[in-house]
Amino acid sequence: MFDLVIKNARNLDEEIIEIGVSDGKICQIAPKITQKGKREIELLPHQYVSAGWIDDHVHCFEEMTLYYDYPDQIGINKGVTTVIDAGTTGAENISVFYEHAKNAKTNVYALLNISKWGIVEQDELADLTKVQAGLVKKKIQELPDFIVGIKARMSKTVVGKNGIIPLQLAKRIQKENQPLPLMVHIGSAPPRLAEILALLEEGDIMTHCFNGKPNGILDTDTQQIKPLAFQAKKRGIIFDTGHGTDSFDFHVAETAYREGIKADSISTDIYIRNRKNGPVYDLATTMEKMHTIGYSWKEIIEKVTIVPAKNFHLNGKGKIKEGYDADFTIFERVFEPKTLVDSNGNKKITEEQIRPVQVIIGGQQYECKL
Numbered sequence: 001m002f003d004l005v006i007k008n009a010r011n012l013d014e015e016i017i018e019i020g021v022s023d024g025k026i027c028q029i030a031p032k033i034t035q036k037g038k039r040e041i042e043l044l045p046h047q048y049v050s051a052g053w054i055d056d057h058v059h060c061f062e063e064m065t066l067y068y069d070y071p072d073q074i075g076i077n078k079g080v081t082t083v084i085d086a087g088t089t090g091a092e093n094i095s096v097f098y099e100h101a102k103n104a105k106t107n108v109y110a111l112l113n114i115s116k117w118g119i120v121e122q123d124e125l126a127d128l129t130k131v132q133a134g135l136v137k138k139k140i141q142e143l144p145d146f147i148v149g150i151k152a153r154m155s156k157t158v159v160g161k162n163g164i165i166p167l168q169l170a171k172r173i174q175k176e177n178q179p180l181p182l183m184v185h186i187g188s189a190p191p192r193l194a195e196i197l198a199l200l201e202e203g204d205i206m207t208h209c210f211n212g213k214p215n216g217i218l219d220t221d222t223q224q225i226k227p228l229a230f231q232a233k234k235r236g237i238i239f240d241t242g243h244g245t246d247s248f249d250f251h252v253a254e255t256a257y258r259e260g261i262k263a264d265s266i267s268t269d270i271y272i273r274n275r276k277n278g279p280v281y282d283l284a285t286t287m288e289k290m291h292t293i294g295y296s297w298k299e300i301i302e303k304v305t306i307v308p309a310k311n312f313h314l315n316g317k318g319k320i321k322e323g324y325d326a327d328f329t330i331f332e333r334v335f336e337p338k339t340l341v342d343s344n345g346n347k348k349i350t351e352e353q354i355r356p357v358q359v360i361i362g363g364q365q366y367e368c369k370l
């Protein structure tokens with residue numbers, strides 16, 4: 001007998017599958033499962049199932065004052081089974097975050113900020129004495145199942161007069177702690193985007209890829225995507241949306257789409273204020289924005305499941321596959337118009353919404369609260 005059997009589950013290929021779960025893992029996937037479950041969930045005909053959604057850029061350490069939130073508020077409540085906190089904390093405070101995160105129902109991982117106190121203030125990389133490779137290494141060794149990468153925020157307000165130096169330090173730290181991916185936030189210059197991309201390598205993640213700032217991927221004179229973005233894509237640099245309060249522009253994302261550049265992963269950069277007041281609200285709303293640009297639901301789901309799981313080496317996550325973790329998001333497609341707003345106040349109307357209704361994490365079921 002399985003712990004749980006999910007019945008009448010529709011995937012985005014419009015196939016009906018049944019899933020048997022035991023000990024928090026997926027044990028069987030078949031059109032029909034005859035073995036009983038201690039619990040059985042029967043999905044409604046219009047409900048879909050996917051692997052649990054992963055939001056790879058959030059801020060959810062509640063003890064911070066600048067960017068903070070609570071993992072379950074942005075996780076299970078919003079249809080997200082796994083969140084990756086993107087550098088809210090550094091080597092000095094990540095252990096406290098870890099103690100909180102362990103109590104969440106949502107799976108929580110973290111990128112370690114190279115600045116030792118994380119984002120306690122807006123300019124965490126203006127003082128380079130806060131970047132201590134030894135401390136970083138020690139924490140990574142101490143919390144190997146929690147820290148899945150490192151983070152450096154490379155924009156003017158963060159780095160002060162230090163220009164590109166913090167990124168050079170981040171790359172050195174990354175090399176000493178392989179194979180951890182590096183996520184780099186881009187924004188206003190200095191440093192210039194060209195200098196940043198020159199240092200990034202295959203597997204590194206550029207977040208806020210569709211920001212509407214002059215130092216972004218769109219050339220504001222020609223209204224075309226800068227050649228450096230195509231070169232970066234070709235070299236295997238990962239483009240992550242990281243929507244945020246300030247960092248997602250419909251026009252940039254649409255121009256990129258038209259010219260053949262897509263986001264690899266879709267994430268929110270959510271925290272309490274842009275969750276409550278917008279323009280982010282939740283991962284589903286960011287997914288709807290990508291859908292209005294032209295991305296299919298199937299690729300959108302891949303960009304919040306398989307892709308982030310691969311980029312951050314989350315083994316056993318991101319797919320509905322035997323042996324994988326029993327993390328699922330159950331959602332509905334709702335054919336009702338909704339106004340979507342980007343970070344610069346531009347609006348688009350979607351005719352179709354995606355609405356998570358429940359999540360299953362390690363076989364445990366939770367209702368979403370949108």
Ligand SMILES: [Zn+2]
Pocket residue numbers: 057058059086269
């Ligand atoms: Zn962020």
